[in-house]
Amino acid sequence: xxxxxxxxxxxxxxxxxxxxxxxxxxxxxxxxxxxxxxxxxxxxxxxxxxxxxxxxxxxxxxxxxxxxxxxxxxxxxxxxxxxxxxxxxxxxxxxxxxxxxxxxxxxxxxxxxxxxxxxxxxxxxxxxxxxxxxxxxxxxxxxxxxxxxxxxxxxxxx
Ligand code: MG
Numbered sequence: 741x742x743x744x745x746x747x748x749x750x751x752x753x754x755x756x757x758x759x760x761x762x763x764x765x766x767x768x769x770x771x772x773x774x775x776x777x778x779x780x781x782x783x784x785x786x787x788x789x790x791x792x793x794x795x796x797x798x799x800x801x802x803x804x805x806x807x808x809x810x811x812x813x814x815x816x817x818x819x820x821x822x823x824x825x826x827x828x829x830x831x832x833x834x835x836x837x838x839x840x841x842x843x844x845x846x847x848x849x850x851x852x853x854x855x856x857x858x859x860x861x862x863x864x865x866x867x868x869x870x871x872x873x874x875x876x877x878x879x880x881x882x883x884x885x886x887x888x889x890x891x892x893x894x895x896x897x898x
Pocket of ligand 1: 748749779782
């Protein structure tokens, strides 16, 4: 068994769609980044790569590479899973937390679990997603950005 953690933060700006966990969420702002800036999926990717000892998302998909401009992070997550499988692992479980002052994200939890499960070929009971605010403290509390943390546990299939 191997454990890995992932952490990411992206800035919120006007004129971008908000995509979290592969789900489009109605909101006045979206996350800024080279890809679709899906902060939750980036944390999941880094947790998986970390657990497999495969570095980080920036090593696999450099933001200097035009191929990854505005790419769906679901595509990146599926590629990461391919590399994790090649390395001989399967996922025992994922546990993630998203920090966002607004909007309320819990109505989208099930859709996020579904989309992550589809990208990873993983049952829903192995995926846990939590949401929190920072009680209006700091940059994220002012709505300047969103963050996400994820822990992944990998096991070797028998
Ligand atoms: Mg990122």
